[in-house]
Amino acid sequence: MSLAEFLSGLNTILNHLFGTGLPMFVFSLLSAVIVILLFVMPLGGVSTYIERKIAADFQERIGPNRVGPLGILQFMADGLKMFLKEDTMPRNADRMVYNIAPSFVTAGSFGAFAVVPFSAYIIGADLNIGVFFAMALGSLVSLGVLLGAWSSDNKWSLLGGMRGAAQMVSYEIPLGLAVLSVVTICGSMSMHQLVGMQAWPTAGGEGHFWNVFHNPFMFVNFFIFFIAALAECNRVPFDLPEAESELVSGFNTEFSGMRFGLYALSEFADVILFACIATAIFLGGWHLPFFDLQNLNLGLTIGEMSLNPLIQSLVMIGVFLTKVALLVFIVMWLRWTLPRLRVDQLMNLCWKYLIPISFFNLIGAAVWTWVFEGQSLLQLVGKVLGVY
Amino acid sequence: MLQEFGNALSFIILAAILPPVILILGSFFRPSFPHEGKLTSYECGELPEGSAYIMFNNRFYLVAIVFLVFDVEVALLFPVLLLFREAIEIGGPSALQVFSLAFAFLGVLFVGLVYEWKTGDIDWVKDASDRRDVLLSHEQQADGRAS
Amino acid sequence: MTIADIFVGACFILGAFGAFFTAFHPNILYAAISLILSLLSVAGLYGALGADFLAAAQLIIYIGGILIVILFAVMMSEDIYKKRFFEGAKKYIWPTIFSGIVFVTLTRVMMQVDWSNGSTPDFEPTSRAMGWALVGPYAVTFQYVAIILLFGLIGAVIIARPAIKMKQRAAEIAVEDNTEEKDA
Numbered sequence: 001m002s003l004a005e006f007l008s009g010l011n012t013i014l015n016h017l018f019g020t021g022l023p024m025f026v027f028s029l030l031s032a033v034i035v036i037l038l039f040v041m042p043l044g045g046v047s048t049y050i051e052r053k054i055a056a057d058f059q060e061r062i063g064p065n066r067v068g069p070l071g072i073l074q075f076m077a078d079g080l081k082m083f084l085k086e087d088t089m090p091r092n093a094d095r096m097v098y099n100i101a102p103s104f105v106t107a108g109s110f111g112a113f114a115v116v117p118f119s120a121y122i123i124g125a126d127l128n129i130g131v132f133f134a135m136a137l138g139s140l141v142s143l144g145v146l147l148g149a150w151s152s153d154n155k156w157s158l159l160g161g162m163r164g165a166a167q168m169v170s171y172e173i174p175l176g177l178a179v180l181s182v183v184t185i186c187g188s189m190s191m192h193q194l195v196g197m198q199a200w201p202t203a204g205g206e207g208h209f210w211n212v213f214h215n216p217f218m219f220v221n222f223f224i225f226f227i228a229a230l231a232e233c234n235r236v237p238f239d240l241p242e243a244e245s246e247l248v249s250g251f252n253t254e255f256s257g258m259r260f261g262l263y264a265l266s267e268f269a270d271v272i273l274f275a276c277i278a279t280a281i282f283l284g285g286w287h288l289p290f291f292d293l294q295n296l297n298l299g300l301t302i303g304e305m306s307l308n309p310l311i312q313s314l315v316m317i318g319v320f321l322t323k324v325a326l327l328v329f330i331v332m333w334l335r336w337t338l339p340r341l342r343v344d345q346l347m348n349l350c351w352k353y354l355i356p357i358s359f360f361n362l363i364g365a366a367v368w369t370w371v372f373e374g375q376s377l378l379q380l381v382g383k384v385l386g387v388y
Numbered sequence: 389m390l391q392e393f394g395n396a397l398s399f400i401i402l403a404a405i406l407p408p409v410i411l412i413l414g415s416f417f418r419p420s421f422p423h424e425g426k427l428t429s430y431e432c433g434e435l436p437e438g439s440a441y442i443m444f445n446n447r448f449y450l451v452a453i454v455f456l457v458f459d460v461e462v463a464l465l466f467p468v469l470l471l472f473r474e475a476i477e478i479g480g481p482s483a484l485q486v487f488s489l490a491f492a493f494l495g496v497l498f499v500g501l502v503y504e505w506k507t508g509d510i511d512w513v514k515d516a517s518d519r520r521d522v523l524l525s526h527e528q529q530a531d532g533r534a535s
Numbered sequence: 536m537t538i539a540d541i542f543v544g545a546c547f548i549l550g551a552f553g554a555f556f557t558a559f560h561p562n563i564l565y566a567a568i569s570l571i572l573s574l575l576s577v578a579g580l581y582g583a584l585g586a587d588f589l590a591a592a593q594l595i596i597y598i599g600g601i602l603i604v605i606l607f608a609v610m611m612s613e614d615i616y617k618k619r620f621f622e623g624a625k626k627y628i629w630p631t632i633f634s635g636i637v638f639v640t641l642t643r644v645m646m647q648v649d650w651s652n653g654s655t656p657d658f659e660p661t662s663r664a665m666g667w668a669l670v671g672p673y674a675v676t677f678q679y680v681a682i683i684l685l686f687g688l689i690g691a692v693i694i695a696r697p698a699i700k701m702k703q704r705a706a707e708i709a710v711e712d713n714t715e716e717k718d719a
Contacts, residue, residue: 028391032398036406086419087411091427097568102407110403114396125395128660129587132466133396136591139599143571146603150564150610162607166448169455169603176462180469187473189466189662258414262407344512347451351501351510355458359498363491366472370483374473389658390539393582397542445611446695452607453691456600457684463592464680467666474663489670489677496681500688509692 031124036110044268045075051332058336085257090153093254097151102262104144109266109273112137116276117191119286119316120294121309130191131179134277135172138232141270142168145234145241148263149251161251163343164234164241170350171231171238177358178225181218181365182211182281185374195285199292201379208376210284215377217364222282224358226327229274231350233267236335240343275327276320283323286316293319447512454504461497465490543583550576567602567609574598585658588665 049064049072056063064071089098112134114124127133142165149161183189186197199207208214212222231238241251252263279285286293293316300307341349372380468490475482504510553573560566574597581590669677 028395028398031395032402036399036402083410083414084417086421086426087414088422088426094564097564099408099411103404106406107400107404110406111396111400114399124399125392127392127396127587128389129591129662132588132591132595136594136599137400139595143598143603143606146606146610147568150606158610162445162448162610165603165607166451169599170451172599173455173458173462176459180462180465183466184469184472187470189470257418258410259407262410347510347512351454352505355501356498359494362494366469366487366491369472370476370487373476389585389587389660390583393587394538397582449604449607449611450692450695452600452604454688456596456604457688459600460596460684461681463595464669464677467588467662468669468677469666470662471666471670485674486670489674492678493681496678496685497688500685503689504692507692509696 035113040269044265047268049075054332055336082258082261087257092153094151097147101144101148104140105266108137108140109269115191117195119313121313126192128190132189152254154254157251157253160241171228174224174354174358175228178221181221181362184366185369195280198284198287209378212282215368217361221361233270237338237341275324279323286320546576546579567605588662
């Protein structure tokens with residue numbers, strides 16, 4: 001049997017099983033593997049190194065500089081160490097729950113990368129409930145934290161886990177309301193369309209520039225989203241669930257070796273995920289001001305196939321990742337700058353400040369959309385100045 | 389549309405399978421020397437005292453219930469506010485209809501939030517009244533020493 | 536037999552297992568965790584049937600909300616490992632009768648429907664249709680849901696209140712006792 005026959009036979013089987021042929025099946029699996037295993041996990045690992053270097057800069061010391069040039073292989077050494085460490089489980093721990101808890105956390109953090117729009121042509125799954133799906137998976141993470149903490153048979157873990165679950169669950173509401181205001185303005189939940197509408201406003205075009213500059217309410221909503229995302233990821237100033245100085249190690253006290261590594265990795269993946277979502281829905285995703293990247297035409301071809309989509313995608317991914325990197329840097333900056341909030345201050349902040357403010361911002365954004373028919377501040381200024 | 393779901397599902401399944409696969413793979417390389425000290429729960433170097441299951445603390449439960457109500461509200465507002473822009477373009481009373489219904493829904497629950505705020509149910513530390521017995525015993529001790 | 540059929544079948548089986556263990560497992564925490572399995576299967580079924588919004592809403596509301604409430608309640612009850620349920624066969628009688636009645640009714644209804652109407656339709660996104668339904672024909676239901684949620688909210692906080700009032704009352708009594716001792 002020749003290779004062509006084998007492939008066509010495989011194609012028929014896959015067509016029958018999946019309803020689509022070999023290319024889509026391969027694309028589906030490959031995109032999951034590439035995004036999760038080759039992008040998110042290494043990026044999470046490198047983030048640990050970057051965080052230590054940034055911490056060192058803030059604290060005026062050097063940081064890791066032994067392993068590899070400038071210490072850049074430190075994260076691989078750490079990963080290898082954690083992989084080879086003994087996996088101790090307390091005698092009275094609940095075996096089954098202890099084993100399945102990390103799965104919920106990683107499913108929530110890594111799985112939501114399916115809807116992140118890296119470029120106009122590269123998105124894992126262009127669901128028409130994009131942001132809603134990402135929020136749904138975020139709620140799985142709080143479940144994983146609670147289960148892992150409870151199964152550890154340790155008072156510190158249980159306290160940390162319950163506080164963690166209460167915190168992550170409370171801050172989902174300002175998060176949801178901020179996302180809801182974006183959905184109100186753009187009229188779509190699909191991440192691809194949300195980014196597409198944030199193009200530079202041109203005459204007759206759909207774009208209204210970045211959502212964060214759409215109207216003053218959205219500007220405040222961006223900060224509410226950012227604060228709520230910090231609380232969702234258990235980052236300072238909201239890292240009470242894993243408070244190093246109070247609760248030993250909070251909900252992951254009894255997790256050692258790679259299990260702890262998975263929790264830490266999924267925490268970084270969560271940070272990167274929320275940075276990606278914030279970039280996509282507030283900061284314009286892969287759009288640059290003044291340029292229209294989707295019509296970038298350098299005229300390069302290979303034979304008859306135009307290289308335009310590839311070049312456009314590369315530039316778009318570059319823009320997107322730059323914005324994500326900026327937001328992740330700000331998250332790390334905050335970690336080494338701000339003190340931790342007490343648990344009642346944390347809850348007060350959510351229920352008494354963020355939720356009322358985001359309610360009123362939602363109403364304000366809706367009124368603005370209604371009165372100005374969805375036009376942004378920039379478009380209105382442009383109309384007044386007669387530019388378009 | 390099902391194809392997109394399939395893609396999203398493959399992401400979720402891959403992510404959920406990852407921890408067991410990594411841990412099982414590592415079990416071939418990891419040492420395993422269970423020892424009494426390693427198997428007991430960590431309590432800052434002391435032997436663990438008492439059961440690890442703490443007493444009922446109803447503020448967690450209350451936060452969870454209030455969250456549940458607002459979560460349902462946010463989830464139900466999504467499909468309604470999705471239409472807002474479309475309703476504006478259609479013109480006429482449909483935009484007013486969407487706006488008023490959505491924000492009446494929001495307003496009803498906001499009234500609930502305000503009520504909770506005013507009666508102090510939303511405070512994490514409820515007026516320090518559950519600390520009053522602690523404060524009282526301190527006062528008693530101070531009085532005992534003074535007199 | 537496409538992969539969609541296999542997926543739906545897996546969701547059915549896992550959902551049935553989850554429901555079985557939720558109802559019959561003696562350990563209450565494991566029962567709550569089997570509920571996770573059951574709810575995830577229902578979300579998968581919604582997705583396979585083309586109800587995209589409902590699948591994600593199931594994840595957010597049921598698994599991210601109701602299950603957290605149930606787990607908080609379970610985890611904070613005293614000595615949950617010591618509680619064993621269904622000791623004694625008497626507790627099985629009435630539930631079996633009622634669920635048997637429901638089972639027979641549902642099976643007869645299902646048998647009377649003509650399920651053979653061809654292949655699955657092209658699924659369309661459902662969020663907008665839901666939205667128009669909620670502000671159109673079902674607008675009153677929508678507001679009614681808001682009022683029911685408000686009732687639930689206020690009911691929960693009122694039920695949680697007396698414990699605090701009792702502690703306050705105990706503290707006040709202690710203060711009165713203190714002042715009486717000083718006077719006497």
